[in-house]
Amino acid sequence: MDFGYTPEQNHLRKSIREFVEAEIRPHVMEWDETQHFPVEVFRDLGKLGVLGAVFPESLGGAGYSYVDYSIIMEELARVDPSIALSVAAHVSLCTNHIYLAGNHDQQDRYIPKLASGEWIGCWSLTEPEAGSDAAGTRTTAVLEGSSWVLNGGKTFTTNAHVADVCVAMAVTDRAASSHGISAFVIEKGTPGFRVGKKENKLGMRCSPTGEVLFADCRLPSSQLCGARGEGFIDSMRILDGGRISIAALSVGLAQGAYEAALKYSKQRKQFGRFISEFQAIQQKLADMATEIAAARLLTQRAAWLKDQGNSVNKESAMAKLYASEAAVRAADQSLQVHGGYGFTKDYPVEKFYRDVKLCTIGEGTSEIQRLVIARQLLKSGC
Numbered sequence: 001m002d003f004g005y006t007p008e009q010n011h012l013r014k015s016i017r018e019f020v021e022a023e024i025r026p027h028v029m030e031w032d033e034t035q036h037f038p039v040e041v042f043r044d045l046g047k048l049g050v051l052g053a054v055f056p057e058s059l060g061g062a063g064y065s066y067v068d069y070s071i072i073m074e075e076l077a078r079v080d081p082s083i084a085l086s087v088a089a090h091v092s093l094c095t096n097h098i099y100l101a102g103n104h105d106q107q108d109r110y111i112p113k114l115a116s117g118e119w120i121g122c123w124s125l126t127e128p129e130a131g132s133d134a135a136g137t138r139t140t141a142v143l144e145g146s147s148w149v150l151n152g153g154k155t156f157t158t159n160a161h162v163a164d165v166c167v168a169m170a171v172t173d174r175a176a177s178s179h180g181i182s183a184f185v186i187e188k189g190t191p192g193f194r195v196g197k198k199e200n201k202l203g204m205r206c207s208p209t210g211e212v213l214f215a216d217c218r219l220p221s222s223q224l225c226g227a228r229g230e231g232f233i234d235s236m237r238i239l240d241g242g243r244i245s246i247a248a249l250s251v252g253l254a255q256g257a258y259e260a261a262l263k264y265s266k267q268r269k270q271f272g273r274f275i276s277e278f279q280a281i282q283q284k285l286a287d288m289a290t291e292i293a294a295a296r297l298l299t300q301r302a303a304w305l306k307d308q309g310n311s312v313n314k315e316s317a318m319a320k321l322y323a324s325e326a327a328v329r330a331a332d333q334s335l336q337v338h339g340g341y342g343f344t345k346d347y348p349v350e351k352f353y354r355d356v357k358l359c360t361i362g363e364g365t366s367e368i369q370r371l372v373i374a375r376q377l378l379k380s381g382c
Contacts, residue, residue, distance in 0.1 A: 003297075005071075012068055016075040019048060028080045031206035032351055037086070037162050038206070039120075045087065046117020050076075053091055054241075055099055060112035066241070066303035070248035074296075077252030078259075081355040082207040084249045085362075089158035089207075090114065092242040094121030097167045097183060101226030101234040106185060110165060122163035124154035124212050125235055131156075132368050134169075135178040135232060139214060141170035146221050148172075148184065150214035153196065158362075160195050160210040164188045168212065169231045176229055183231030185223050192217030203354035240312050242363050243320035247299040250323035250359045251292060254330035257352040258288045261334035264347065268339075275337070284333045292330065295323035314376035321369035324359035331356040 005013070023041055031038060045051055053069045055061025064072075069091070076084035095114045098106055113119040130136040139152025150170050157166070166186045173180030186193050196211030226234050262285060265276035275281050302315040331352045335342035342349045360366045 009068060009071055012064075013071050013075055016048070016050070016072050017078075019044075020075055020079045024076075024083060025079050028348070028351065029345060031080075032082070033205075035200075035205045035208070037208050038083075039162060041083070042086065042120065043117035045083075046115065050087060051090055051117045052095075052111070052115025055095065055111055055115055059099070059107060060115040062115075065307045066244055067300055067307060070244060070251075070299055070303045073245050073248035074252035074255065077249040078256040080206070081249060081253045081256075081352070081359075082204045084252065085204050085358070086159055086207040088242065088245040088249060089123060090121045092245040093123035093238060094159075094163075094165065094167050096241060097123060097234065097238050098185065098225060100238060101183060101230070102185070105222070106225060110185065114165070119164035120159055120162050122157050122159040122166045122212070124157045124160075124166055124168040126154060126156045127152070128155055132365060134235070135181070137169055137171050137181055137232070139168070139170040141172050141182060141184060141219075143172070143221075144218075148219045148221065148224065150184065150186075150192070150217040150219065153211055153213040155211050156199070156209055157212050158207060158209050160212050161198050161208040166193075166212055167225060168214075169235060170214075173229055178232045179229045181232035181235075182228050183225040183234060184219055185225050186214075186217065186219065190217060190219070202357070203351070204358050239363055240316045241306060243316040243369075244299065244302050244306065244312070246359060246363050247295070247302065247316070247319035247323040250320070250327040250356075251296050251299055253352055253356055253359065254288070254292045254295065254323070254327040257327070257331045257334035257349055257356075258285070258292060260347065260349045260352070261285060261288065261337040264338050264341075264349075268341075281337055284337055288330045288333055291326040295319070295326045298322050314373055317364070317369040317372040317376075320364065321366055321373070324356075325366060327356050327359050 049062030052061035053064045057063045073084055098110050114121050125134055141148045141150045169181050169183055172182040192215050194213050196213045198210040265281050268275045298319040302312050302319040305315055306312045334349045335353050338349050
């Protein structure tokens, strides 16, 4: 067993950290306050290989492993979880769906543009009445001649308002239940396809989230992504990898909150002593550091297993569940260490505290993760 990182992985972490510190950290609060999505910075991440992280070089990707990708997600979220969230949706969901389920023509057409950052992607599964119950999709796609006609709407789509291409799920055979949902690739500007309301969110505010709407949106049959009726099944496979990215995002957010608390505890004095000298503060720091280390190991284990070609349904759910809930605790304890100052926007912990709750909701709530884990335990008996 080897728990160390390779020299290449250490270099990757260093290069991403240097970029984030120089290009993102100075603007975090400004982007958060104005809900500004930094398109040019996002495209620069494409030049660094981040947006094509887990895709082969033959398609314009960086050829990184999922362990490498987890390192990238950690470093982004350590400074701005919003940017990490948009990267996760772009890479793990939109581009990865085309890579895993799309045909060669779709892969060649879309992945190089998405991997380079020339195009930004979004992925639409959730609907107003189909959240955790994703199989309850109401958006429809009807085959008319050689074209599919989509009608309906999706909500909570990350990158909706900046995306050049969207992968969306729609019902093609109501009687077939989860095997009657298909995936489609829709380009920006397609007649009948538009974005709707942009959500005004508690946290992750520079990552745009909103509706995508279809009104007699006519697509050629070539835009069907994957086999007809297998869109939902493919989505579940894609979410296995996506949950690794959210687990890594959670670890990075928790790390950022912990570092903020550690730094503050060495600067803040009460009763004539630095608060880091008090046992109550030391215990909070110890608990945070321990839980972050555990969450990182769970996440890296899931990433390593995926790199080996194993099913990670249970492992990615475990990593996402534990890391996201550990991150909530870390943000809470970090704010407590800061006291009243943590409740102001003068310190980064205030934003971590707002951002972190999405980690226990997006890409499957904690409750859904527990169901996924339990089903696998009952199936395997161990």
